Amino acid sequence: MIVLCKYTKLGSASLLPHLDVMRCIMMAIRRSGIKVKFSEGYNPHMQLYFNQPLPLGIESQCEYFYAITDLDAKTFIKKLNSQMREGISIVKAINLNGDPKIAKNMRFADYLCTMRDITYANIVDKEINKLLKSNEYTVTIKKRNDETVKEIRNMVKDIKKLDDLSYCFTLSCGNENLRADVLINEMLSRNNVNTNERKFNIIKTNTYDLNGSNIDELFN
């Protein structure tokens, strides 16, 4: 049997790289005394399965992992949450019999983006209009010594304005991934805003499969 968990990555925890989040959860499981399955062979390690990494600096309310254990989900949550570092906590858990293939099925995610200043929100408003009306939109992705231009219009599923400063971006995630921070920075830099300084905060709030069903439905 497995326990599928939905967990948060908030506050300072958003700066932890994926491998260290995995290590952090493994150590928490070990501290909690929960028995989970280990791999067999030369160098046994805890068998945990995670969804795709979240970019550094993006908070999330909807990350997932599962462990193979006989423990009931309710006890699992209770024991493990007492051992978690700040910002990482399990909000839902359920016992399932098979592999929910979350990483494979995850296709879209909602990102709650809050601009820090109305001026920037106005620029983003303008760019969102352009993007939604067009069939094409490119972003420039910068990596250390490399820059690539990528067509991403198909990766933007929806954008809703929530209030003067906030938006919900629904973007591709998983194997075909569009980072919300990259998209907003593109919108700002097209309007000559210096994006070296952060102008917004982002929280990933929901994830969906190919059919548009919220991954959380697995917990019902």
Next chain:
Amino acid sequence: MKQRIADILLKVDKPARYCGGEFNTPEMKRNAKLNFLMCFPDVYEVAHSNLGIKILYYMLNARLDTKCETCYAPWHDLAEQLKQNSIDLFSLETQTPIKEFDVIGFSMQYEMSYTNVLYMLELGNIPLFRNERNESHPIIVAGGPCVINPSPLVDFIDVFSIGDGEDAINQLAETVVYCKDNNFSRRKTLEEISKINGMYVPNVNTTARRAVVDNLDTAFYPTKIQIPNVEAVHNRAVLEIFRGCTRGCRFCQAGMIYRPVRERKVETLKKYAKELIINNGFEEISLSSLSTCDYPNLKELLRAIKPVCDEYNVNVSLPSTRIDSFESEYVSKARLSSLTFAPEAGTQRMRDVINKNVTEEDLFRSLKYAFERGYSSVKLYFMIGLPTETDEDIDGIIQLAKKIKQFYKANATSKKPLSLSISTSTFVPKPFTPFQWEAQISISETERKQFYLKDALRPLGIKYSYHDSRISRIEACLARGDEKLGKVIYKAYKNGCVFDSWNDFFDYQKWVDAFLSENLTIDEYASKIDTNKTLPWDNIEAGVSKEFLLLEREKAYKGILTDDCRNGCRNCGINASFKSSFNANCKGGAGS
């Protein structure tokens, strides 16, 4: 986290080094009377592998009147961001600027981190020189093995905490709280601190005596440890089973300056081991000391902690395994792959000179045991440039390696080919050792020996690595340096020297320039010292007497061994100058 800091962290590599929030962080008191900052002058991953600062951090936070936070050397990218944005270096727990603390303690574990102290102070906007600080600045304290010779750092450090920190730093906290309560001036506070055993306060006292915890069993030991946000270099729980070493290797500073050996009781260690495993969640627990297999109750301890290790899937590691005391039956079964030994020298003659009381027979006995159990990888550590060393001793390393290869063929049960790695470091003469007066071999001579080994070992399929001879050269200067080196360290720092222990950043020429600018030369600091000469560290009473060190030096030249002092007192000086500790811990003492 403060937004401004959070934003700059997004621009640097590994921001998790700086964001705090580690599991097992104690509650930070809001109204503490003493705000103490524990600093380590190297990066987060290295700092989190140090036991000393963890002991003191948790000990200080356990005090009702004290809050202790941490700060480690930021990487170049964060330093750049701090400067660009005019943000002072901050503590990790509450992001408080470091200059707002009452006391800042630096742990000095290796000489090549000296410039990083200046780097951190400057990033914190604190004057580098002691005499430029005023009532508004923190008191800068330095502890750790390096400050057994405080001279090179006296220009920068207000207080040196020499020896064990458990009692001394507790008393320092007590004293600073008292001084704050009474509105004492900085000068008066420093005078009060100078009265504490182990504290050397430049310009207040002229001598100091090493602080020694007589009973380690009752000394503070933390079993809840901050879990680093990014993996530490040594990612494991550490249980210090004893402090000090009885072997008396003549090059080894730790073996001399942590005397006498003080053991924790096996019952105490069983309790701590279980707590460390349950509270922290590491995959591995290390039973740490300078010579772990010398612990008389090691088997009992290993047997006792086995059930909890098995229950939590935790492996045990035994560092500093000597080749004559290999206890593989209890060490992790999961990775039957690599085994590390430190014969230190290639010939028996040389091993006798340095009092490394092991023979080739001991080594091969351990190797036989290991190879028969499936080990296929061996690492050997040696030193080159030891006093009296000749090319014959270097050849001895090569011969030993050849013999091990043949021995593996005859005894291996593993089907894998033998992986043999040899690593050499250059001998660095250190204060308070019998070799403290010796010269270090020149860079060219070191390189000649390194290339000789490289040419001989690599064709045999043996991996050979060696320490940068130029780093060892500067290390030798700083280790035995006098007060004149303060200006050299300052110049080197101003020339751009930071993270000197990192090969990628070490710049020998900048150090040469710094020495030259003070009309000093590196060679004079690394050369032989006359035994009649006053040494820069003569004002420190470490416990081992000069007579003992001279006698050991003489015996070294004659190749005469000194037996392990677990088998009887060798009159090193501790028996005379640290009587209570001697009586409680040593053979021949009242407690034995």
